[in-house]
Amino acid sequence: MLRQALLTLSRSDAMQRLVTGWPAARRMARRFVAGETLEDAMAACRALNAQGLAVTLDYLGEAVTERREAEAAGAMAIRILEAIRREGVEANLSLKPSQMGLDIDERFCYDNVARVLERARQLGDGQEEIFVCLDMESSAYTDRTLDLTERLVHAGFRNVGTVLQAYLRRTPNDLERMLRLGVRLRLVKGAYLEPSAIAYPDKADVDRAYVELMRILLERGHYPAIATHDERIIEATRRWAFERGIAKTSFEFQMLYGIRRDLQQRLREEGYNVRVYVPFGEQWYPYLMRRLAERPANLVFVVGNVVRERPLDWRGPAAFGAGVMTGIAAAWWWRTDHRR
Numbered sequence: 326m327l328r329q330a331l332l333t334l335s336r337s338d339a340m341q342r343l344v345t346g347w348p349a350a351r352r353m354a355r356r357f358v359a360g361e362t363l364e365d366a367m368a369a370c371r372a373l374n375a376q377g378l379a380v381t382l383d384y385l386g387e388a389v390t391e392r393r394e395a396e397a398a399g400a401m402a403i404r405i406l407e408a409i410r411r412e413g414v415e416a417n418l419s420l421k422p423s424q425m426g427l428d429i430d431e432r433f434c435y436d437n438v439a440r441v442l443e444r445a446r447q448l449g450d451g452q453e454e455i456f457v458c459l460d461m462e463s464s465a466y467t468d469r470t471l472d473l474t475e476r477l478v479h480a481g482f483r484n485v486g487t488v489l490q491a492y493l494r495r496t497p498n499d500l501e502r503m504l505r506l507g508v509r510l511r512l513v514k515g516a517y518l519e520p521s522a523i524a525y526p527d528k529a530d531v532d533r534a535y536v537e538l539m540r541i542l543l544e545r546g547h548y549p550a551i552a553t554h555d556e557r558i559i560e561a562t563r564r565w566a567f568e569r570g571i572a573k574t575s576f577e578f579q580m581l582y583g584i585r586r587d588l589q590q591r592l593r594e595e596g597y598n599v600r601v602y603v604p605f606g607e608q609w610y611p612y613l614m615r616r617l618a619e620r621p622a623n624l625v626f627v628v629g630n631v632v633r634e635r636p637l638d639w640r641g642p643a644a645f646g647a648g649v650m651t652g653i654a655a656a657w658w659w660r661t662d663h664r665r
């Protein structure tokens with residue numbers, strides 16, 4: 326229920342205005358977001374590379390309705406690619422189709438993404454082309470994102486891939502389609518609010534589906550990404566790769582910036598390739614809300630910031646809100662982590 330509430334709030338413009346103007350929330354966002362500028366993102370990139378971790382950079386933004394805004398996102402994507410080459414960092418790019426104009430017009434979005442891929446190809450120039458992953462958003466975009474990927478591959482772009490979500494009941498079919506296409510895939514559990522008619526409502530079913538998809542992907546995929554912080558699934562992946570004689574270097578683990586840094590490092594030390602998804606930019610609100618929905622105990626950090634910010638104002642609305650959030654977070658923690 327709390328997950329649903331947070332995901333519903335992630336789409337509220339009024340809430341976005343309120344939260345983004347709140348200094349404590351900005352500080353909270355910094356836990357999951359590398360900063361607001363490209364320079365911040367490149368600094369995070371260098372620091373992660375120094376620990377042996379590769380990066381995928383994401384300029385935050387989604388559900389764009391203005392052509393100008395989508396074109397600006399395309400221009401920023403190109404600036405990111407140029408910065409990656411210029412600085413020689415180990416990084417690629419993640420893009421949200423709805424940020425590139427998928428809601429405006431499919432042809433317009435295609436052209437916008439194709440310009441980015443073309444630049445990534447040029448920047449290869451004798452070296453490896455920079456890979457661009459089309460993130461998967463809510464189910465309203467699934468067909469259009471897969472179609473877009475397919476059209477780009479058919480147009481000759483080999484440096485594009487996309488994401489499949491284990492919680493969607495349709496994903497086994499989509500996986501077959503994408504394997505036939507031969508694109509690089511990232512497997513995730515899925516981060517959006519979906520009706521049970523199309524997505525498994527129970528975590529156990531999502532986890533089971535994830536493991537089944539992971540096995541197929543490891544055997545038949547083209548350098549797939551197993552993107553999860555779930556230790557049980559990571560262990561199942563390691564076991565499967567070992568049993569099937571699949572080389573550690575033929576796939577990568579991916580995790581989100583600021584989450585389970587210990588695990589990222591441990592896997593790297595064990596010889597696995599690990600890539601960290603590094604988001605940056607000013608549009609961090611929906612991204613932050615999805616991270617809170619995944620783990621409502623994160624609300625405790627928000628509360629901590631509120632208390633630090635207003636230590637004397639215990640009767641104010643912020644303190645009241647903080648109290649309610651603490652209660653919810655504590656109840657959630659007790660129900661899940663504590664019993665595990």
Ligand SMILES: Cc1cc2nc3c(=O)[nH]c(=O)nc-3n(C[C@H](O)[C@H](O)[C@H](O)COP(=O)(O)OP(=O)(O)OC[C@H]3O[C@@H](n4cnc5c(N)ncnc54)[C@H](O)[C@@H]3O)c2cc1C
Binds near residue numbers: 460601617
């Ligand atoms: C690299 C990457 C790219 C992604 N791209 C997409 C995408 O394109 N489309 C999409 O729908 N989803 C995407 N996701 C999000 C994904 O769908 C899940 O919502 C998210 O990864 C949490 O699920 P989990 O697999 O970690 O498992 P969970 O069962 O949710 O979590 C397992 C454990 O991981 C830790 N953990 C998980 N989330 C958090 C958090 N927010 N804060 C602190 N600890 C946490 C906790 O210890 C938790 O017990 C992406 C995730 C990653 C790692």
